Amino acid sequence: DGGITQSPKYLFRKEGQNVTLSCEQNLNHDAMYWYRQDPGQGLRLIYYSQIVNDFQKGDIAEGYSVSREKKESFPLTVTSAQKNPTAFYLCASSTPGGGSIEAFFGQGTRLTVV
Amino acid sequence: AQTVTQSQPEMSVQEAETVTLSCTYDTSESDYYLFWYKQPPSRQMILVIRQEAYKQQNATENRFSVNFQKAAKSFSLKISDSQLGDAAMYFCAYRRWAGNTPLVFGKGTRLSVIA
Numbered sequence: 001d002g003g004i005t006q007s008p009k010y011l012f013r014k015e016g017q018n019v020t021l022s023c024e025q026n027l028n029h030d031a032m033y034w035y036r037q038d039p040g041q042g043l044r045l046i047y048y049s050q051i052v053n054d055f056q057k058g059d060i061a062e063g064y065s066v067s068r069e070k071k072e073s074f075p076l077t078v079t080s081a082q083k084n085p086t087a088f089y090l091c092a093s094s095t096p097g098g099g100s101i102e103a104f105f106g107q108g109t110r111l112t113v114v
Numbered sequence: 115a116q117t118v119t120q121s122q123p124e125m126s127v128q129e130a131e132t133v134t135l136s137c138t139y140d141t142s143e144s145d146y147y148l149f150w151y152k153q154p155p156s157r158q159m160i161l162v163i164r165q166e167a168y169k170q171q172n173a174t175e176n177r178f179s180v181n182f183q184k185a186a187k188s189f190s191l192k193i194s195d196s197q198l199g200d201a202a203m204y205f206c207a208y209r210r211w212a213g214n215t216p217l218v219f220g221k222g223t224r225l226s227v228i229a
Contacts, residue, residue, distance in 0.1 A: 031214035040123070042205060042221035050214050058216065088157065096214040101147055101166075103209075103217050105159035 002027045006091050006106035012114050013078070013085065021076045021109045023091035030095055032074035033103065036060060037088040046089075049074055078111065086113050116141045116208050120220035127196045128228050134181075135191045135223045137206030145211035148182065148189045153203040153222075162204070165189065167211070193225075201227045 004025045013019045025032065031050045035043040045058030049068040063082025068074055074093075078085045088110050092103040117140045127133035139148070150162040165173045165182050172180050177197075181190045193200055203224050207217040 031216075033216050035219075040221060042120075043217075043219040045216050045218075048216045090159065092159075092217075094214055101209065102149055102161045102164055108157050 004091060004093055004104055004106035006089075006109050008109060009107065011109055011111045013111060015113055016080045018077055018079050019111065021078070021089055021091075021111070023074045023076065023106060024072055025074075025091075025093045025104075025106075026072060027093055027095070027104060028071070029093035029104070030071070031093060032068070033092045033094075034058075034064075034066065034074070034076045035090045035092065037090060037108075043090060046076065085111055087111060116143075116146075116210070116218050118206050118208050118218050118220040120204075120206055120223050122223045123221070124224045124226070126226040126228055127193070127200075129196055129198060131196055132192060132194045133196055133225065135193075135204050135206075135225070137189045137191070137220055139187050139189065139206070139208050141187070141208065143210060147209040147211065148180075149207040149209070149217065150178070150180070150189075150191045151205045151207060151219075152200075153205065154199075154201070159205075163191065196227050198227050198229060201225055 007022045033048040034046040047066040049055035065077045091106040094103040119138045146167045148165045152160045163175045177194045203222045205222045206220040209217045
């Protein structure tokens with residue numbers, strides 16, 4: 001079945017540590033996105049990538065980094081510079097044509113700083 | 115930059131009744147897409163309905179329909195015959211027409227369904 005897989009589902013981080021959230025898709029989508037969800041804040045865009053080896057900052061990129069070495073994969077690293085990383089993180093992908101213009105989402109990763 | 119506003123943080127509806135969730139947006143573009151996503155307690159984002167701005171006819175998907183008012187930049191979601199399974203967070207989202215661009219989301223409306 002085609003879809004987006006995020007791992008792990010739950011992640012705990014000690015202060016000062018970097019952690020990497022995985023996102024893999026087998027939908028053959030060109031674009032991939034990372035959103036952060038906090039209570040009452042909706043979904044806010046962290047980074048997005050429209051093609052391999054290229055990505056752009058979203059509205060809240062500070063303290064995060066990404067890479068896009070393969071079309072299928074778009075990992076997100078939460079660095080120690082992110083002062084308030086506890087949140088729910090959603091990865092999504094999309095394609096510009098073919099009658100399917102919506103974004104498809106993974107099941108999310110809940111990150112908690114301990 | 116485009117913005118999406120959902121002015122109702124919480125709503126409730128009796129089972130089998132109808133409820134309307136509001137959404138307004140701001141854009142200077144004439145062509146774009148609008149969406150309603152549902153996020154149940156599992157937190158999986160599920161597409162409910164979508165609307166292309168060039169289409170005058172309002173989109174409908176079974177019990178879900180929209181009232182798209184382009185001039186007013188309004189995109190409300192009507193849920194008819196509400197069911198317990200409709201209880202969720204609902205997000206309105208905007209996407210530019212051109213290119214493979216990110217969706218811009220509102221802050222969401224939490225819908226409770228009362229048995």
